[in-house]
Amino acid sequence: MIEAVGLSKRYGKTLAVDNLSFTVQPGRVTGFLGPNGAGKSTTMRMILGLDAPTGGDVRIDGQKYRQLHQPLRKIGALLDAKWVHPNRSARAHLRWLAKSNKLPASRVDDVLELVGLTDVANRRAGGFSLGMSQRLGIAAALLGDPEVLLFDEPVNGLDPEGILWIRRFMHRLADEGRTVFVSSHLLSEMALTAQELVVIGRGKLIAQCSTEEFVAQATESTVLVRSPQLALLRSALGQQGATVRDESDSLVVSGMETADIGELAAAKGIVLHELSPQRGSLEEAFIQLTGDSVEYHAAVTDAVPADLITAGK
Amino acid sequence: MTLLAVERIKLFTTRSPLWCTLAAVAVTVGFAALIAGVDSDSPATVASSQFGANFGLMVIMVMATLAITTEYRFGTIRATFQAIPNRTGTLLAKTTVVALFAGVIGEVVAFGSLAITKLLQSSADLAVNTAFEWRAVAGVGLVYALSAVIAVAVGTLIRHSAGAVSLLLIYSLLVESLVALIPNVGVDIQKWMPFQMANMFIAGDPDPTGRAITEGPPPAAAGLGPWGALAYFAGFAVVMLGIALFTANKRDA
Numbered sequence: 404m405i406e407a408v409g410l411s412k413r414y415g416k417t418l419a420v421d422n423l424s425f426t427v428q429p430g431r432v433t434g435f436l437g438p439n440g441a442g443k444s445t446t447m448r449m450i451l452g453l454d455a456p457t458g459g460d461v462r463i464d465g466q467k468y469r470q471l472h473q474p475l476r477k478i479g480a481l482l483d484a485k486w487v488h489p490n491r492s493a494r495a496h497l498r499w500l501a502k503s504n505k506l507p508a509s510r511v512d513d514v515l516e517l518v519g520l521t522d523v524a525n526r527r528a529g530g531f532s533l534g535m536s537q538r539l540g541i542a543a544a545l546l547g548d549p550e551v552l553l554f555d556e557p558v559n560g561l562d563p564e565g566i567l568w569i570r571r572f573m574h575r576l577a578d579e580g581r582t583v584f585v586s587s588h589l590l591s592e593m594a595l596t597a598q599e600l601v602v603i604g605r606g607k608l609i610a611q612c613s614t615e616e617f618v619a620q621a622t623e624s625t626v627l628v629r630s631p632q633l634a635l636l637r638s639a640l641g642q643q644g645a646t647v648r649d650e651s652d653s654l655v656v657s658g659m660e661t662a663d664i665g666e667l668a669a670a671k672g673i674v675l676h677e678l679s680p681q682r683g684s685l686e687e688a689f690i691q692l693t694g695d696s697v698e699y700h701a702a703v704t705d706a707v708p709a710d711l712i713t714a715g716k
Numbered sequence: 717m718t719l720l721a722v723e724r725i726k727l728f729t730t731r732s733p734l735w736c737t738l739a740a741v742a743v744t745v746g747f748a749a750l751i752a753g754v755d756s757d758s759p760a761t762v763a764s765s766q767f768g769a770n771f772g773l774m775v776i777m778v779m780a781t782l783a784i785t786t787e788y789r790f791g792t793i794r795a796t797f798q799a800i801p802n803r804t805g806t807l808l809a810k811t812t813v814v815a816l817f818a819g820v821i822g823e824v825v826a827f828g829s830l831a832i833t834k835l836l837q838s839s840a841d842l843a844v845n846t847a848f849e850w851r852a853v854a855g856v857g858l859v860y861a862l863s864a865v866i867a868v869a870v871g872t873l874i875r876h877s878a879g880a881v882s883l884l885l886i887y888s889l890l891v892e893s894l895v896a897l898i899p900n901v902g903v904d905i906q907k908w909m910p911f912q913m914a915n916m917f918i919a920g921d922p923d924p925t926g927r928a929i930t931e932g933p934p935p936a937a938a939g940l941g942p943w944g945a946l947a948y949f950a951g952f953a954v955v956m957l958g959i960a961l962f963t964a965n966k967r968d969a
Contacts, residue, residue, distance in 0.1 A: 452801050453794050454968040469801040480798060486791030488730055495729035503722045503799040543795070 404429050405450060405551065405584060409459030412445050412606075419445045421606040422459065427584045427599075429550070432577045434597030434614065435586035436689070442606035443586040444482065447555050450584075451480055463551060475504040479544030480553035484536035489529025493520055493539050496528055497546060504547055514542040534565040541572065552576060554585040558592060570596055590689040594618055602689075626661050629653040629677035630668070639671050640664070653677065719800065719809035726792075727783060727813055736779035740821050741828060743775060744768035748829035752836040760840040762849040765833035769856050769918065772825050776818045776860045777884050780867035783814045785877040797969045804961050811868045811957060815861040822860030826853045851942055852918055858946065859914045862953045866910075869956035872964055887911075907939040910952040916945035 405427035412420040420442040427433045437443050448454040450461050452468030460467060463478055471477055487496050497511040515521045518538040523531070528539060537557065544552055554573070558566045573596050576583050587593050593600060593614065600617050602610040610617065629652060630636050637654060640647050645659040656664060661680050668675050727733055747768030752760045784807075787793035800806045830853055834842045844853055867884055874880040888911045896906045906912055916938035938945050 448794075448968070451798050453797055455966075471801060474801060475799055482794070483791055486795045488726075488786065488790050488792050490731055491726075491729045495725065499722050499725040499729070500795065500799050502718065502725060503796075505718060 404582070405461065405463055406465075407446070407450075407459070407461040410446065410449060410456055410461055411458035412442070412449060412454060413457040419606050420449070420456075423603065423606065423608055424459075425601045425608060425611050427551075427582060427601070429582045430577075430580050431599055432573060432583040432585065432597045433599040433601060434593035435584060435601050435603070436590060436593050437586075437588065437603040437609075439588050441588075441603050443588075443603065444555055445606075446603075447480070447482055447553055447584075447586060450553065451478075451482070473504040473547070475500065475506070475547030475549065477547070477549050478551040478553065479547060479549040480555075481537070481540035481544045481557060482553070482555045484533065484540040487528040487536065487539065490527050492525045493528050493531070493542075494524040496539065497543060500543055500546055506547055510546055510548075514545050517545060518542045533560050534562065534568075537561065537565065537569070541569075549581075551582045552584070554583070556586055556588070558587070558589075566592075625655050625657045625681045626659065626664055627653055627655055627677065627679050627681050628664060628668075628675060630673055630675050632673045635671065636668065636673050639667055639673070643667060655681070719805050720813060722796075722800070722806070723810045723813040726796075726810075727817065730786075732779060732782055732786075733817060736775055737821055737824075740772040740775040740779075740825055744772040744825040745828045745832050747771065749832045749836060752833040752840075760833045760837045760842065762830065762842055762844055763852050763919065765830045765842065766826060766852050766856065766918070768829060769826065769859075770915075772822075772856075773860060773863055774885060774889070776821060777863050777867040777888070778881055780814045780818060780864035781871040781880045781884060782877055784810065784868050784871035785875060785880050788875040789877060794969050803965050803969075807868075807872060807961055807964055811865055814868055815864045818864035819857040819861035822857030823854065826856035855918045855946075859918060859949070862946075862950050863914065865953040866956050869953070869960035872960035908948075910949050912938045913940065913945040913949045913952075916940065917942045917949065920945065 407426075408424050410420055410423040411418065423442070423446060435443055435446070445454060446461075449456050450463070450468065463471065468474060468478075487493075494511060494515065497514065498508065501508060501511050512521070515524050518541050520535065520538055520542060523535065528536065531539065541554075541557075544554070557569050557573075561569065570592075573583055573585065577598075585593075585596065597614050600610065600612060600614050601608070602617070627650075628636065633652075633654060637647050637649075640654070640656055640659065643659065643663075645664075646657045648655040648657075661678055665675065665678055668678075744766075745768070748765045751764060751767050755764075758764075784793075787796065796806055797803055830842060830844070833840070844850055867880075870884055871877075871880045874883065892906065892909045892911050895909065896902045898905065920938060920942055940948055
């Protein structure tokens, strides 16, 4: 189990991670979701004891990473597939890692086999494609047969075949009862791989819930209704038990189908100007949730941040 | 022992040790051959055979610096700290392995230089029998090893290959020589600078024969005798390493 309590990290004036608390439950795949620059990688580096938190702490089964004896046997991680000396062969890279945690040399061949790199094991890692590097990184993470695994954006930049491979691999690891904590900025990817979600934006926790819950919330379909008799319509819908949210000159109704709303309006003699189903996508929900916490907005969105407008004057 | 074995694997599974050894041998043994072969006016001495030792030293310091800065460059330092969270232990192991390797190269090039000189000038007296001569030849390995410690420390502090290498080379080649140009105090400051001390150990307490500059590395002006100078140089290396270890433990990897 990974447990972060009040975790913070400050780089100069930027607060990259802000009082973040979450737990990663054992034996499940937990997605770590957030837009680019939300502080996912920084958090992962703090979990691994590479960066020191400015405040709070994070523990693995109650221990700080730097207190772990032979940590590769406990927690394997792939933060960056390019963290390999380009002139060292894949086998040599795994050999020194194995040695450092007193793992038998046979483990090196085992994990090479597992990720399908046996044939290229003696080639220099600098010549590897991104997909191959990623496999080597996963081999390194699995070297100590750890119960906890950490992956940072494992499908980033991979071709469809590579993405599929990683996705299947992660399911397999979870089926073996391991704890998997995997970060991504793609909700659709997480919806396929993760059972639990930790969602962050600008270093702050936005949500921690099961993926099902999150997706149900996110993809809830609503109906947009415009009418000159909004007040009348609102009370009529309320009597039917629908949830109604006010927009500027319309209502957003959830819990009722378009047909039912239309019939209800006809029965009550209410004029409708528009009646249209709205389907929320995962991405939209994600943006809604993290919208304020995206670090760098693109200037083309219609919602220009207030500080940009004032800064321009 | 595990940590030493890890660092040994890491060092010898890249090509840099091979190239550095070849380069160090080329500049030192090559220089010894050149001097013994070309300079027929004055007979070769043990000291003159070591003329290229300082050039080899530059190669060794570059190799030692790269041993740590490439780890930062390629991110393998993070993989290392992830596998071995004890940063002091793993950096000490790296320093030890690199220093031992540098020491071995030092002995190889020193005795290699002597051998090639003997080969080319068989009539010259090249027997190593005085304390000065032993230091001039066997001492090269000690100075290489301690310089490697300094280079690893500087590499750990600066983390960038180009920055660390240029700082080390500019310091040892220029700063320590140019400081003597400061009026009044320059020479006195220079006497206490670390590489002057290292040079004192190898070439200082000059040869009783009072050799000319062409017959060996220039005699050093340092504030201590040969062994005191070596201890001073070693002390400097240890202090630098201490600072580097302290910093590496504090900083984010």
